[in-house]
Ligand code: SF4
């Protein structure tokens with residue numbers, strides 16, 4: 341028994357250990373190799389150092405003209421940490437959540453109850469968009485652009501992006517500046533010379549600061565625990581991420597529709613209307629079958645390209 345207790349303690353202090361999922365999010369994924377003293381990737385959590393650095397970054401990049409940061413809040417664990425750090429740093433900010441209309445209801449409830457966050461409503465709901473465009477797919481994820489990525493134009497945006505989340509995010513910079521004329525994006529990181537070269541310039545294009553980009557999952561949960569922050573209960577129920585219901589980029593559509601069956605009905609109704617509005621030579625599609633296809637991972641690239649390749653006239 342004493343050995344078990346010792347193992348738990350060792351895992352809990354590693355930056356890559358996800359205590360909610362009970363697994364390592366490093367290369368070893370699931371089993372902690374440190375139990376056998378084999379892990380070369382072990383890194384102890386040093387929360388004070390991380391907090392200090394993130395607050396320093398938030399304070400030093402704050403626009404000198406007193407303009408508040410635009411916090412792009414997603415409702416997940418990383419956003420929760422980001423918002424608390426912003427408050428600790430004392431910089432001016434306003435926080436915004438882009439409602440997608442396929443958000444998990446507990447996330448929306450928590451956001452509505454938080455006076456620090458305002459909600460941006462989309463021009464068209466997911467259902468109205470499906471009626472016009474068909475289903476989004478891994479290759480055609482138009483819904484992110486329509487529902488999730490707006491807001492913060494011309495502002496200095498803060499995000500909770502972290503390198504450890506995905507290989508794609510590992511290419512992001514700690515500070516990112518888009519040049520309005522060329523569309524080129526410059527990236528700087530905190531731990532190299534680039535950070536020192538960055539100078540805030542209000543006339544440049546979009547500016548993004550990712551203050552927790554170097555945090556790992558163990559750091560995030562240790563921070564939430566230390567400050568007693570509230571978080572959506574789904575994390576305790578085995579959800580590793582909170583996002584849109586039945587997102588085509590994930591693999592949780594089946595589970596999501598079991599938990600929220602009315603959303604499946606709404607997807608089917610919208611798709612039925614799409615098939616009625618845009619009949620195909622081989623007859624209308626069967627919306628139930630297509631929703632099954634959708635939540636099984638949407639495989640069959642050729643079919644999806646042919647069926648849902650219409651352009652939306654309202655774009
Ligand atoms: S990085 Fe190594 S020590 Fe840390 S949780 Fe993973 S396997 Fe365990």
Ligand code: SF4
Pocket residue numbers: 440442476481482483484485487488583584585586587588589
């Ligand atoms: S469902 Fe997925 S792809 Fe669509 S807006 Fe949400 S996160 Fe983006």
